Amino acid sequence: MADVRDVTYDLLRSHDLTTIFGNPGSNELPFLAGMPEDFRYVLGLHEGAVLAMADGYALARGSSALVNLHAAAGTGNALGALTNSVYSHSPLIITAGQQVRSTIGQEVMLANVDAAELPKPLVKWSCEPSCAQDVPRSISHAIHIANLPAKGPVYVSVPYDDWAQEAPEGAQHLLERKTASAGALSEAQLAELAEALDGAQHPVLVLGPEVDAEHANDDAVRLADRLGAPVWIAPSASRCPFPTRHRSFRGVLPAAVQGITDALREHDLILVVGAPVFRYHQFVPGEYLPAGARLVQLTSDPGEAARAPMGEALVGDVKDALSRLAGAVTPGLRPELPPLPERPAARTAGERLHPEELFALLREHAPEDAVYVKESTATTGAFWAQMDLSTQGSYFFPASGGLGFGLPAAVGAQLAHDERQVIGLIGDGSANYGITALWTAARYRIPVIVIILKNGTYGALRWFSKVLDAGEVPGMDVPGIDFAQIARGYGVDATSVRTGAEFTAALKSALGAGKPVLIEAETELTEP
Structure with a gap:
């Protein structure tokens, strides 16, 4: 009969999680010892760098990355880097070693006290399995919830004596499980939004990182072209969702209330896609929207939709919505925007590079x-x-x-x-x-x-x-x-x-x- 460790490696392999980023400690050794040959361990010298490397790998790859941290100490070292993963919606699968089950309550050396609570509220979900037989299911749970909208990092703490325990019956079913989001705008919602865009005098698009993450950049270009609308990148930009020399591109919005209102003042309909409304930074208070403007947000993140201080929100698949919307709006209602002016010459400095x-x-x-x-x-x-x-x-x-x-x-x-x-x-x-x-x-x-x-x-x-x-x-x-x-x-x-x-x-x-x-x-x- 397979043990918990073997089944877990099979589970990770079934999700193409064969690269492990880590900096090991004693609690992690029973899992890592005799690692299968088709797995790759990428060693970092500090857990903050380990997690950021995994984050960059996941962002570039467009799917999950596996991180192995050392108990509470290693988790603590990684928490600063974890804040970026939360807001970039990186589906990191973070595991941490734990002391043997019988000693956790004694708070012996390297016990992760209240392990599931330690990374909150930064992770989307966290747990310490209630018994060794629940470890494979818990890691499967973590992988699926990390990748369902809105994506985000998850955390599982595993006592190191669990790995050698006998795997539960039926664990092989976990290797065949698949989950996928099926949320999309209804035909009525799509038609209403297309009608609003067609009827607007001066619509504007504000695009966020989810557009780039979902490979919807080309759909955004089609929509902008058919609308004849300018395009801004949402403030605090962590990705680039639109070509920067396209005739519609206007730049990155400032991360301040009044700054955004001033930039969008000429527009009567603001469509925000794949971004929070809005990620402010510099405190410059003012009116949230220009007078008479309507704001509609498209996002896959219910949290982003719920916490916005203004506007309407539609929660669903961003790429699907952009693609269908680009085909639903009426082209030619507005004149084509002029080409961007020539880029100003780069400034130079004296003794140093500008x-x-x-x-x-x-x-x-x-x-x-x-x-x-x-x-x-x-x-x-x-x-x-x-x-x-x-x-x-x-x-x-x-x-x-x-x-x-x-x-x-x-x-x-x-x-x-x-x-x-x-x-x-x-x-x-x-x-x-x-x-x-x-x-x-x-x-x-x-x-x-x-x-x-x-x-x-x-x-x-x-x-x-x-x-x-x-x-x-x-x-x-x-x-x-x-x-x-x-x-x-x-x-x-x-x-x-x-x-x-x-x-x-x-x-x-x-x-x-x-x-x-x-x-x-x-x-x-x-x-x-």
Whole structure:
């Protein structure tokens, strides 16, 4: 008779979860010992980096990733990174080792006290199975609930003596289970929304990360073209759901109430697709909507629909809704929008690279379908001003704003992409949160390119201190860090550059290297 461990490996294999991201401790060893040959263990040196690597892998892959953490201590180390997974709707399957069942209540060393409560409210679902025989069913439960709308991370704590117990009868049924969402707009709902869009004088589309996640970008383009409507990306953008040089593209909405109202003031119907309404950040109060405007939200997340402070919401499959809606609206009711004006020339600096110049050089020399994982918050405006993004899955940004996602996520994303080059654009303040991921990149020869935009300070915080009129604040600067030397210490080839010519040469060399490379670029301080 098979044991719990063997059945669990069979279950994971049936869901294509054969890559495990982890940093093991004693509680995890009974599960990992004798791991099947068709499984791959990706070691990270800190659980925060482990979880962010898995997140990048899941986002790039478009499906689940498996994470194995060490009890409460490892879970605690990963919680900061987990905040990004929540808001990016990453279906991470997180397991954690637990002490043997008979000792948990004694709170012995490495017992995970109230294990199922520890990751809440960040996870979509969590549990510690009531007995060893319920472990396979609980992990199956976790996999399915993580992938049903709205997707999100889940957590299962497993006492380490459970793995050797006899598997329950009927466990093989778990390997054949499938679940799928069947929620879609009714014909009446679709017709009513199409009629509203046709009847609007000045409709506008606001697209969120779920559009890109569900591969609905082309459907959004069709809808925008048929409506003759401008398109904004929802604020706090963690993905890019629309081609940035399309005639309809208007940019990313500001993450403030009044800023959004001002940007949408000329529109009478606002259709928000695949995004919360709205993810504000900077507190600039005002009217939630322009006078006389109607807002309709399309989302698969009931939570996003319920908590919005204004508008109407339809909960259902976003890709299906966009595709059907693009075919239902009447084309030609409005004049075609004019082409976008020529992009302003990238600004240059004196002794350092200006971020706009760096992004313009990337646009010129990087592959057209490159994937950018960005965590340089002070260069957001420069990035959107200069980059051309037209391919699905080309952009990832920390969805909660917490640092430490970018560098490890770039490593994980490259692990998921054999056919596309992943480029991490990481601020020097951000890089230190996930720097250990460089070791993983070197250890597994993952050919990610990491570009450190080094300005010696927390640039976004400097800008925010002006917004808040906070004056001079301590702890803003991070001078004297040699990232090229650190990278070489972890086994990654690295170089430092200060000019456009040096950056171009380093980038061209890295693109053909077939191994991880870090480029430290001295950059001018800019504001988001």
